[in-house]
Amino acid sequence: MYRNFAIVPQIIFGRGCFNQLDDILRAKRSADGFVVFILDDVFKGAPLEGRVPLHDRDRIIHANVDDEPKTTLIDSLVEQIKGYGAGQPDGIVGIGGGSILDIAKAVSLLLTNPGSSADYQGWDIIEIPGIYKVGIPTLSGTGAEISRTAILTGPEKKLGINSDYTLYDQIVLDPELVSGVPKDQWFYTGMDCYIHDVESLAGTFINQFSKAYGEKSLEMCQQVFLEDHDDAADKLMMASYFGGMSIAYSQVGACHALSYGLSYVLGVHHGIGCCIAFDQLEEFYPEGVKEFRQMMEKHQISLPRGLTASLSDDDMELMITTALNLEPLWENCLGGNWRELMPRDRARKLFERM
């Protein structure tokens, strides 16, 4: 059985295409309706906020993503929108990095599906389509613009709301929007994509569909991080999109699994968490880790060390459990007998080096 997978059905790509957002939304607006724009609060008062095509009844929500998105945040945003008393919005537009894109997806779904977002962490639990939603990345590399997941930290776990309904209806890929990103964040988020390509291509699940996307994504990452190109922002935006598409018939691997552990227990952000974990995974991905270190050197990135040094035993156990619970990732990395190959003490040794 192969997966019959859904993809984002409408795409616009190009420098300055953000200016066409008003036209794109026009077709979806009802007479008395409104659109909710969820904007990363780093853009509060910035030129980008002024370019949001706000109509009379529209709302802007500034969301803070200093911490990765929590289910409690989603639930409170949904309450806030319901509290406007204006009925369901015509659309939800997420403008920001992967966290904001995931928040907008989850809010769209929880406006139409009852209960808490924590109830839907898992695979294909959502049964009702969400509100029409548009994703506009201002950071490249997470693949959130194209993925069928909205990754949330809940009371019990860090796990996505995975479903075809989670996909955006429309994405706006404007490479100009990524120009103000701080260098470290640019690097870590780009590495999310690079690592995810390495894991996908080295995995046991790969087929020609995922390989075609993964190989081209990897090549574009190499151009961006090891060479110098005027259109590096365009390339990295496409690398992120292709990287996301390569997951269709594949999976990420050991690095993403371990970084989930770091995030859940220590609150480490996903991109930097992937870098910290990947740097310890030479035994799994020898060529990828070597090249990653060349990229770090070229861009003078130094990773934090000793993150787990003062961790309590309970926290270390929780970190290991979080990572090992991501079974498909380990199976993709190590094959069907991954449990024998990755006992808890091997995972512990990896975490201890981080």
Next chain:
Amino acid sequence: MYRNFAIVPQIIFGRGCFNQLDDILRAKRSADGFVVFILDDVFKGAPLEGRVPLHDRDRIIHANVDDEPKTTLIDSLVEQIKGYGAGQPDGIVGIGGGSILDIAKAVSLLLTNPGSSADYQGWDIIEIPGIYKVGIPTLSGTGAEISRTAILTGPEKKLGINSDYTLYDQIVLDPELVSGVPKDQWFYTGMDCYIHDVESLAGTFINQFSKAYGEKSLEMCQQVFLEDHDDAADKLMMASYFGGMSIAYSQVGACHALSYGLSYVLGVHHGIGCCIAFDQLEEFYPEGVKEFRQMMEKHQISLPRGLTASLSDDDMELMITTALNLEPLWENCLGGNWRELMPRDRARKLFERM
């Protein structure tokens, strides 16, 4: 202004995934409805026909594509389906090469849009969504599975029904289905993709989105036609899909324009017509033509010659007019001043060499 483009929203890829067609259609079937399968008549009585998941009220139409699809054929198929007296079908499934895929698209659209298919040859004339449609290629290279066009020969012109509604709702990409294709047809259809990548990448319209898809498609074509790979069928199927996607922000060029002239006046099939034209276009695409000749040599393909030798003057004029009417293709190839660079007598000299 950038194009906000729609893509086929649901894809399944994998060897043997044709076996999942019944499951895929199940969700779209109504209680008393029926599905129409439009099958290339080369499969009449062949094992593939026996694998079509026929339900009680379903119909199979065997379509002959010895000639390229005409608007009259579409209109008669639509009459035939209406003549069943069973109302609109729940779905139309096209199983075959590019011609069959285009026929199924056009039939889906003309079941819901009034008049003749000839009325809709052009850009964005269709206003009503068609019947749910599934495309299943048994030949790789045309890109018809992913394109927003259904190319038809009408009373006045060879031109596609170009619209977002033309896109398939679902495609089934099963590399096993292409195994029985005769070698010449495999080569010519594959070259449709290769040439289309060369034209797209060399064109003036290209951007990073189209470049990412076009470069990877070209690379996969090179692997298929210049190297030896066990998974060549998988690669060529993905090359075709990527080639089609690369057209999103690009266009084909001189070769496709000239081959339309050959098809319209002489009835030459599209794939072989592209090869015949491309072989004369060294001045436009020097590296591409050189590599194309290596591919011909490796696969011992010899092209027909002297096609236009006995053409009447009127027919030659019509051929030139047909080719030069495809303005966006020439603009992509030669830039805004293409009319000065490609006067009628230059086009005539190219045709005379074919």
